Amino acid sequence: MKWLDSQDVTLPTALKESYVSGNVRGNWPLLKYGLGESLQRAAQKKPNHVAFIYADCDTHVSYGQLSNRVSILAKGLIEYGIVKGDVIMVSGNHGADFATLFYAIASIGGIFVMPYIYEPKHHNLKKLINKVNVKMLVMHERDDSIVKALKTINQGVVVKNGCVNQIDNVHEIASLKAVVVHKDNELLDIFTKAQTSDKQLNIVQSMVSSEDPGIIFMSTGTTGEPKAMLHRQNSLANTPYFWQLRRNQQRKPVVLAVENPFQDDVLCLFALTSAVVNFEHSDVTCVITPVNSQSPGASDVIVEAMEKYGATHADLWPYMWQDMIRYATTDGRDLSKLKGGMSGAQILGVETVDAFTTLVPEFVNQYGTTETLTITSNFIDDPVYKRRLESVGTPLPHVEIKLTDDQHNVVPIGEAGEVYVRTPNMFIEYIGESEKTRSVKDEYGWYRTGDVAQIDQNGFIYFIGRKEDNIRFKKMSDIIYPGVLEAAARKYNKVAEAQCVGIQSDNCFGDDICLCIILKPGESMTKDEMWAHCRSELIERDQPDYIFMMDTFPRVGARQKISKVKLREICQQLIVKQNHGDQKQIGEQWPEETYNGNMKT
Numbered sequence: 001m002k003w004l005d006s007q008d009v010t011l012p013t014a015l016k017e018s019y020v021s022g023n024v025r026g027n028w029p030l031l032k033y034g035l036g037e038s039l040q041r042a043a044q045k046k047p048n049h050v051a052f053i054y055a056d057c058d059t060h061v062s063y064g065q066l067s068n069r070v071s072i073l074a075k076g077l078i079e080y081g082i083v084k085g086d087v088i089m090v091s092g093n094h095g096a097d098f099a100t101l102f103y104a105i106a107s108i109g110g111i112f113v114m115p116y117i118y119e120p121k122h123h124n125l126k127k128l129i130n131k132v133n134v135k136m137l138v139m140h141e142r143d144d145s146i147v148k149a150l151k152t153i154n155q156g157v158v159v160k161n162g163c164v165n166q167i168d169n170v171h172e173i174a175s176l177k178a179v180v181v182h183k184d185n186e187l188l189d190i191f192t193k194a195q196t197s198d199k200q201l202n203i204v205q206s207m208v209s210s211e212d213p214g215i216i217f218m219s220t221g222t223t224g225e226p227k228a229m230l231h232r233q234n235s236l237a238n239t240p241y242f243w244q245l246r247r248n249q250q251r252k253p254v255v256l257a258v259e260n261p262f263q264d265d266v267l268c269l270f271a272l273t274s275a276v277v278n279f280e281h282s283d284v285t286c287v288i289t290p291v292n293s294q295s296p297g298a299s300d301v302i303v304e305a306m307e308k309y310g311a312t313h314a315d316l317w318p319y320m321w322q323d324m325i326r327y328a329t330t331d332g333r334d335l336s337k338l339k340g341g342m343s344g345a346q347i348l349g350v351e352t353v354d355a356f357t358t359l360v361p362e363f364v365n366q367y368g369t370t371e372t373l374t375i376t377s378n379f380i381d382d383p384v385y386k387r388r389l390e391s392v393g394t395p396l397p398h399v400e401i402k403l404t405d406d407q408h409n410v411v412p413i414g415e416a417g418e419v420y421v422r423t424p425n426m427f428i429e430y431i432g433e434s435e436k437t438r439s440v441k442d443e444y445g446w447y448r449t450g451d452v453a454q455i456d457q458n459g460f461i462y463f464i465g466r467k468e469d470n471i472r473f474k475k476m477s478d479i480i481y482p483g484v485l486e487a488a489a490r491k492y493n494k495v496a497e498a499q500c501v502g503i504q505s506d507n508c509f510g511d512d513i514c515l516c517i518i519l520k521p522g523e524s525m526t527k528d529e530m531w532a533h534c535r536s537e538l539i540e541r542d543q544p545d546y547i548f549m550m551d552t553f554p555r556v557g558a559r560q561k562i563s564k565v566k567l568r569e570i571c572q573q574l575i576v577k578q579n580h581g582d583q584k585q586i587g588e589q590w591p592e593e594t595y596n597g598n599m600k601t
Contacts, residue, residue, distance in 0.1 A: 081177065
């Protein structure tokens with residue numbers, strides 16, 4: 001393929017095994033600068049370029065302005081005892097101070113973390129502080145629930161607004177030494193009295209390397225149990241750097257809209273980093289949109305910000321793209337500049353990607369994990385449109401991917417196998433879980449994802465699903481992949497979303513197949529429609545035993561990943577009810593009528 005030969009991927013002449021790597025030639029070198037140094041270099045070369053726009057307060061911040069603000073805050077952090085390797089938790093919506101916080105912490109070798117807090121807050125805050133040994137907690141006064149949680153942990157904790165509160169001898173959260181609570185435009189004022197000199201700051205910053213730990217990502221995956229993944233600074237620099245190079249090969253100016261960091265960490269931080277580390281490649285401006293309602297129509301504030309600031313790209317999680325298509329008021333909005341976008345975190349059906357591409361012509365799907373960050377993406381100029389819809393693309397530069405069987409042998413092209421990844425952007429460890437770290441990272445640098453995929457003869461990767469979600473066929477113990485059933489269900493024009501789980505059958509050695517669907521708004525379905533569609537699309541082995549219609553799927557975490565574990569529990573309950581005559585199965589015992597998108601009991 002002549003077109004593919006010109007891209008940033010390296011393939012052997014005849015691809016026979018399921019192994020592929022991103023280009024590692026000299027024209028795609030890894031970045032060698034830390035995040036703080038990258039900002040300094042950007043400020044020296046393009047001091048007046050507007051790198052960040054905070055839509056909620058209409059504040060524009062240039063490289064030069066940000067660099068000056070970062071120096072002030074970094075001096076203050078040093079003054080209050082923050083040293084290289086200390087963990088600083090940043091919670092809440094910090095307005096125009098968010099990028100300042102992020103780069104100030106990175107510039108002196110601190111480790112940045114944003115919390116996912118679940119109810120009860122006091123229990124989970126305590127657990128998280130102790131898990132990653134937080135030394136300083138910085139929050140906006142809007143986030144008063146965190147202050148209340150601290151009080152619940154220990155009544156003796158005194159926290160005042162507008163200052164650095166020293167925390168001593170609180171044994172329940174022994175690592176925490178300071179809490180800062182600020183209001184809008186107050187954060188720098190709190191630290192301006194610091195006596196740290198420019199010389200002291202330069203010495204501290206000179207000791208920081210791109211190889212140093214720089215960020216902790218908290219992830220619930222699809223289980224709901226938080227994991228703390230420690231990454232180096234260069235992981236967060238190289239990932240958005242190479243992704244931006246791939247999707248913007250023409251080096252055009254990019255205005256990139258993302259969700260507010262109060263509601264998303266990963267994509268927002270990627271955008272914050274991309275706006276700085278890509279300064280030599282292209283001009284990137286990151287638009288941080290206002291906090292949204294997290295309910296149907298929530299994307300209206302994002303659409304409004306994209307129109308106001310002329311966004312050319314938007315990087316959002318699937319649930320927000322879905323909301324934009326279903327509920328957002330796009331009529332009358334001028335989104336003519338919006339050309340590109342991406343999503344990830346969960347498998348998307350062909351129809352879904354096609355719908356996203358209708359809204360955003362250069363939309364591409366990505367694949368990655370919190371442990372490896374982004375590892376693959378499609379190409380906006382792929383001449384085979386069907387491949388853009390179905391695959392998650394090829395590895396980014398310096399990323400290797402192989403698919404193996406249960407005996408760790410690389411499988412032939414076209415066969416399903418478990419995804420293993422080797423990348424310089426790999427996480428360091430699960431904090432406090434060394435055994436778990438060793439269980440997924442081998443001595444040769446490969447990370448076991450637990451995902452199942454296929455690779456075609458051109459090196460494109462097709463995601464199938466989680467290995468743990470595979471269904472064991474009842475008759476011959478064959479493996480059935482949920483993604484096959486879900487893709488077939490989504491082909492039906494009334495179906496918006498589909499998920500498939502296996503439930504251990506009482507009468508055999510395999511699983512009952514449960515297909516769960518959500519209808520598109522305003523659609524209805526007769527009792528036999530879905531069964532007929534499944535029979536026409538699937539071989540007999542893959543056809544579901546149960547079909548349930550639902551309003552929503554259970555989701556976990558800030559990125560709203562669908563929880564197969566919780567969905568499986570719901571299906572088990574529905575099967576029990578049905579067997580007792582309470583729950584009617586679509587197409588078997590439902591009365592003669594049509595059903596809107598509700599779960600019927």
